[in-house]
Amino acid sequence: MRLGVLWLGVGGLWIGQAPAQGVGDPLENVRAYSLEIDSAGLPLPGYFPIGLRGGDPPLQVVRLVTHAGFNLWQDFSIARPGEGAVLEPEKRPEAEKAALFTHGMFGFTQAKDMRPPPPHGMSKLPREAPGYGMITLGVDEKGETGKLDSGSKQAFNIFNPGRRAYHLDSKAATGRLAGAAHALAKPTLFWGMENEWEGMLNYADEAKAAFAVWLEKTYGGKISGLNEAWEGGFKSFAEAAAQPPKIAEYVSHPGAFLDWHDFQTEAFTAFMSEAAHTLHEHDPLRRPVVHKSTQQMIDMPHVSRRRGVFNHERFADQMRDISGGLYGVNVYGSGDREAYEINYIYHCIQPLEGGAFGVMTPEMNNHNGPGYQWGATYWRVLSNGLKASNLFAPGHKGAEEDYATFGHIDAKTGEPRDKMFYAARWAHMIHRTEKLWKEAQPLPDMPRVAILLPRRDLILATPPSRMKSQWAYPENNRSLVFQWLRQAGYWVDVLPYNKLDPGYLGRYQALFMVGAEHLTQGECERLTAYVTQGGTVIADERPGYYDERHRVRHQLDDLFGARFEAWDGKSSYDLGGDYAGVVASGLVPVEVTTGTAVKRSADGRPLVTERKVGKGRVLHLAMKLGSLWSPQDKAVVESGYAPVNPNTADAGEGLVAAAFKESRWLTQQLQRLGIEPAYRLTGKNGLAMQPHVRLEQPWGDDQGNVVLTYSTDAVLRLPGSAITLPETTVEVMLPEGSWSLAVFGRAEDAGLEPIRVERLENGRSSVSLPSIETAGVIYLLKEHPPLLGIPQIQGVERANDGHAAQVDAGQTFMMEVQLATAGQEPLGPGHLEVRALKAWKVQPARMETGTLARGEMRSYRFTVTVPDDGGAARPDLFPLVARWNDGQGDRAICATNVFLKAGAEEE
Incomplete structure (x- = not known):
């Protein structure tokens, strides 16, 4: 298994990189900003990949991205069976050439190709393709194909043998031909594949035939089992498979829809894994593959039903061996929800025994949000499992659509937005202790709680009526439970099903099961073992009421000491007392058996039930915990909080939780169990x-x-x-x-x-x-x-973020550099330099540093003079890079950027 080493190729070598061309200034190359890129431009073991995904911006923007400390660029390399050629360097987009060949960035190379076999203009399908047979389209639930482009994701029929075979042959050709480095091409760091391809519910005849086989295997050949789950009277699996449910029938036929969706998920995941492994195995350098999936398939019910059939937990298991330690998922958003999603993906890619694995975000941004939100979001995701990123997008003057909306550069003025300054400081912050960020993992034996993300229940869930976004979370919103726990000071991890293992769960003080009604027998057995051995489980709704096929089984009734009854989920309940005005969906009908009802409603129904089991305990909350909200507090809260665009996943969630009553109530339940905030x-x-x-x-x-x-x-x-x-x-x-x-x-x-x-x-x-x-x-x-530090530069104006130095052409200013010892022994003598672009002047050129005691920090002052003409084209973030050398090599680095006021002449 290749664990987190991205730069290893055949025999442990990373094959030749062409030197940067046309660059005379060292600060125009990405290795000027990192100690984890060697003098040949190759990544060292402590390298942490960070990029700013391009979109073919002007060359000056690529230069700005370099100066901001980013060193990863998304590029493309595609070969097709029988063609024997790939895209040559000179034919690449200008921005891509500049990033890869001028500035020395690494390639996150997309092996992206959705086209059907030759003749490639197969606009009318089905039709024969030489060597691949009949090529057919995917079919939607209406049985229509006419509106689908034959080269689109939606039209790709993975159940068609010819279409499938050609796609795999394309991956093999790309790995074989593009994988061997060209004379002028910079080697790829790792591969990507199709952009955000997450499948679809495919109603083609080939899919229905495969579904029949899957159903017979799943139900062990017993049609009675299927009829119980589907509430039908089918005489054969083929008869059932010929009538798969439509998307809207997840409500009226939940068992059938779960099976149909699970079958499609399993088939698509296996196909994508096969494509990735084919690409990897035919690459002579055996470089990792990091697919660009999305957050849509994490905990968003509407899009999980309508826009994809992707399963992160399943795909992570299948990709771990060729991942290079990274799992790719595009994540947009901010705050707690961003941390929630990245944390979940981190635990998907983690093996049970733990390891050097983490999350790669091929695209990431706080939508169109401001810089202060950007900073408050992306510093913290590093502590939730982020190990590589390609932010979307630099943007540029005249950019359109997403490149304008999400751009770090204003599309109207061409100047950096406030979030661009935060992004640059984030990149330089990572470089300061890059090896530490690369190697760091959560410390053992820390007080944590966990939340299970039950995907089966997600597929059948609906958002609350007050949330209009198609990306809304379910009514029983686990991300809000995460938020309330974080508000109280608990450390929280988000787990997939396969981490319901007594050993893995043993690191947590408690496990929350929010809306986890569908569980397998094995999952219930492992949960019981965890509790018996001393764990705590807190569950709402009816935990384990159904098996994974939606058959009523009451699997955890004995564990919780309660009998859970049928419930339509439509009633509501006010918590009352100190929490009056906080409303939940509930009460769930519960008959207490061997448990103890520690809190009841005014009419005597159980609200909170507790039971001790072995060395552990369980707590049941007779409600949808994640549905708690305070409608009467909404107007007060809105007086200080801005609404989010209603068509984004995080729309409104900050408002309904901001009064903090939900957090206080939940904390009270945990503290009664002796579980205090971290x-x-x-x-x-x-x-x-x-x-x-x-x-x-x-x-x-x-x-x-x-x-x-x-x-x-x-x-x-x-x-x-x-x-x-x-x-x-x-x-x-x-x-x-x-x-x-x-x-x-x-x-x-x-x-x-x-x-x-x-x-x-x-x-x-x-x-x-x-x-x-x-x-x-x-x-x-x-x-x-x-460690090196560069405090805020004084005596200058501020850029639009309110913090970065903004200077005039010809201006002279003072900057301070801090040097601090961080080891057990005193720091021996060395020297300190501050490097700037060649037209800029830094004095002195070098400062000698004497011996520093353990724990000592000293400051050194340098004078910087901006050239009379500004020294470079705009827009730019002009770099100032401090390095400390112990006589054997550079051992510490720190960088900052200054902004040149408008009006300076361009080159």
């Missing part, structure tokens, strides 16, 4: 600040170095309502350790601020937290190379 703000303003901040769980390497991200909640606020949270103190569970260096680096500059860490008698630590506007990183380092 952290609590204890300083001045701590209680008021708690719901608004997110301190992520600690990640660390095998040297004892630890990083935690600290951020605001990233919720959009109305103009004038944005907040800067004051300094405070947090009591948090941390590993024991004598830290060589404890500092904080904020998202608004590259400086380092000392923080206090004090071990408490209860085994926790008290940590001083600086004020924050968006986010930052807490560095607790035990044995690490020295």
Whole structure:
């Protein structure tokens, strides 16, 4: 198995890269910004891939992306059977050539080809294709094909042998021909495949025939089992398969729809895995494959039924051996939901025993949101499993559609938006401790809880009526449960079914099963073992009421000491008392047997039921937990919060949860079980600040170095309502350790601020937290190379983000560079340099640094002069890169960017 090493090829070598062409300035090459790219432009083991996906912008924008610290570029390389050629470097788009061959970026190469076999203009199908037989189209639920383009994803019939074979042959040709590096081509770092191809419910005759075979195998040849699940009277599996349910019938025929969707998911996932393995196996360098899937198939019921049949859990299992340690998924959004989705994907790609695996986001952005939301979102996702990214998109003047909407450069003015400055600081922040971010994994033995994401129930779920977006989450919204737990200070992981293993679950204080009514017998047995061995399960609705085929089985009634009854899910309940006004879908009909009803409704019905089992316990909540909301608080909340575009997945979710009553009620249930939050703000303003901040769980390497991200909640606020949270103190569970260096680096500059860490008698630590506007990183380092910092440059104007230095042509300013020891021993002598573009002047050219004591941090000052003409074309983020050298090589790096005011002449 090839685990997380992206640069290994045949015999452990990464075959030749062409040198950068036409570049005389070292800062025009990506290796100027990273210590994990060697002098030949090849990635070292600590390399962390980060890019800004292009869209063929002007060459100056590619230059800006380089200066901002990004080094990954999406490109394309396709070969087709019998053609024996691939796209040559000189024929590539200009931006792609500049990124790969001028600036030295790595290629995330898309082996993307949806065309049918020759003749490629097969606009009228079905028809014969030489060597591949009859080629047919996919069919929608209406039996129509005429509206489908033969080269589209929707029309691709994976059940047609000829279409399937040609696609696999194309992947083999691409791997074989494009995989062998051309004389001028830069080798691919890893492969992608078709863009966001996640299948469809295909009603073609070939699909129905395959469905009949699948049904017979699934039900062990017993048609009675199918009739029980489908509530039908079919005499054969072929008869049932000939009448698959339409999408709208997920309500009236849930068992049939689950089977139809599961069959399609299994078939499509297996086909995509076969295509990926074919590409990988025919690549002479055996480079990893990272497919561009999407967040749509995580926890969004409407699009999971209508726009795809993709299953991340299943695909991750099949791709782990050729993944290079990365699983690809496009994720757009912000705040808690972004963390929720990336965390889930991280646990999909993780094996049961754990390993060096993480998430790659081939596209990522906070929609059209502002810079403060960008910063508060993307610092924290690093602590939820992100290990590579290609942000969408740089944008440029005159850009259209998504490239304008999501662009980091304003499409009207051509100037960087505030989020571009945050993106650059994020990239440079990663480079400062790049190897640590690459290697870090969640620390063991930390207090965590988990939420199961039950996909079978997702497929049958509906969004609440107040959520109009097609990307809305289900009424029983697990991402809101995640948010409420995070508001209270709990660390939360999101798990797929295959992590319902006593060993994997053993790392958690409790498992939440929200809306998990459909479970297999094996899953129920493993859950029972987890509880018996000392675990805690908190469930709502009717856990295990159905098996995976939608047959009533009451599988967990005995575990919970309750008999769950039939329920239409339409009633509602007000929590009352201190939580009056908080409404949930409920009450679920429950007959308590061996459990204890610890809370009942006013009319005596069980609301909360508890039972001890072996060394563990279970808690049942007779409601849809994720449906809690406070309609009476909505107007008050809206006075400070801005609405999100109604047609995005996160529309309105910040509003319904912002009064924090839901979080307090949920915390009360956990505390009654003795499960306290992982952290609590204890300083001045701590209680008021708690719901608004997110301190992520600690990640660390095998040297004892630890990083935690600290951020605001990233919720959009109305103009004038944005907040800067004051300094405070947090009591948090941390590993024991004598830290060589404890500092904080904020998202608004590259400086380092000392923080206090004090071990408490209860085994926790008290940590001083600086004020924050968006986010930052807490560095607790035990044995690490020295750190460099560049505090905010003073005596200059500010760019549109309110923080970056904005300068005039010809201006001279002072910059400070911090050098801090981060190891157990004193830091020996070395020298410090600040590098800028050649037309810029930095004085002195070099500063000698003497010996620094353990834990010491010193500051050094440099004078920077901007050339009279600005020295470069616009737009740009002009780089200033500090490096410290111990006489043997550069051991520390830190960079910042300054912005040249409008009016400077272009080259």
